[in-house]
Amino acid sequence: MDEDHDDLPLGPRAEPCETAVLDDWRKAEASNAARLARVAGRLGALDDRLWRGPDGWRHRLALIEAADLSWFAGERIGPDRLALWISLRLSGVQDDTGALARVGWAVRRLTAGPGAVVDLSAFLDRRDPDNMSNEAEPFADRASSWTGMMAQAADLHPITRACMGFHLWSLAGLGQHGDRMEAAVTAARIAACEGKGAVFAPLALGGTGGLRAGGPPADRLERWLVRMETAGLTAMRHLDDIEAWSAQVVTEMSALSGKTPAALRAVLTEWPFISAAMAEALTGASRAAIQRNLAWMEARGLIREVTGQGRFRMWRAATGS
Structure with a gap:
């Protein structure tokens, strides 16, 4: 007669039913209600600030976010390299163009584009290949599973x-093709879905600890809210700095003639880092005019050169952040 063995390998664990999962997240929201209200208020303040501010602010925050x-996703793309890629499609010899393209996608989706819940395939730019094997689960099926759960959670706060x-x-089953970046960008858009000025809610500006997995939903939501609050405060301080810098530059450059000074100021507001070639392409001004104005601004401490090299130089606004 066969004997029972305690050391037999366990079979596959059953996934918790959808109702139980949703109930856990509802309980998590209830247990974090006070902090959630505070974070929602801060996000509302950021949304209003961006609604009243120039469009360049949204682009600037999206690039930094x-x-x-990208560091959280293991790509490690700095904002200077990202700026060169997005504006001029320039990459270094050692740069991974695939990684740059993925982070470039993140910038596009953090500034505009379709909503994630409306059409996840379009949001992610993902489609099933024509030669997909019969055994593979279509992306549309996997996406509908996720969007279905999100629809059932409509009573939860965004x-x-x-x-x-x-x-x-x-x-x-959405964990392919740089899924950590995609998941974070999708979440950032969902969190700000009710806003008018903020296209996304900052998640990484204060560190990516809130994106760490582990623990029950209540613990995950608490970490999420703590880091999201920090990210929101960081974003507001950044906007304070760039707004003060812009006002100072308007005053100091008022005596300069031509369209280049104002155009260059707008570019430095929209982009965390710029090169002369970037400024030339983005403003339409001549290289000579760009270099002359950059030299003037650097001499007066309005911008800082950040590369420390003779060629391929880049500058940033001389703000406190």
Whole structure:
């Protein structure tokens, strides 16, 4: 007669049913209600600030957020390299153009584009290949599983829903093609889905600890809210600095003639780092005019050269951040 053996390998673990998963996240939201309200208020303040501010602010924050998320995803693309890639499609010899393209996608989705929940395939720029094997699960099926769960969580606050969607990403079978970056960008858009000025909610500006997996939903949401609050404060301080810098530059450059000074100021507001070639392409001014104005601004401490080299120089606004 066969004997039972305690050391037999365990079979596959059953996934918790959708109702239980949603209930866990509802309980997590209830247990973090006070902090959630505070973070939602800070996000609302950022949304209003961006709604009243120039469009360049949104682009600037998106570039910085995408660069920070790239480190979380293991791509490690700095905002200077990212700026060169997006504006001029320039990359260094050692740069991974695939990684640059993925982070460039993040910038596009953090500034505009379709909503993630409306059409996830379009949002991610993902489609099934024509030669997909019969055994492979179509992306549309995996996407519908995730969007279905998100639809059932419509009663949750968008910030909670974003956190839940991020942590359910791999469980839904969406964990390919740089999924950590995609999941974070998708969550950032969902968290700010009710805003008018903020296209996304900053998640990485204060560090990426909130994106760490582990623990029950209540713990994950608490970490998410702590880091999101820090990221929101960091974003507001950054906008304070660039707004003060812009006002100073307007005053100091008022005596200069021509269109180049104002155009260059706008570019430095929109981009965290610029090169002369970038400024030339983005403003339409001549290289000589760009270099003359950059030299004038650097001499007066309005911008700082950050590369420390003679060629391929880059500058940033001389703000406090």
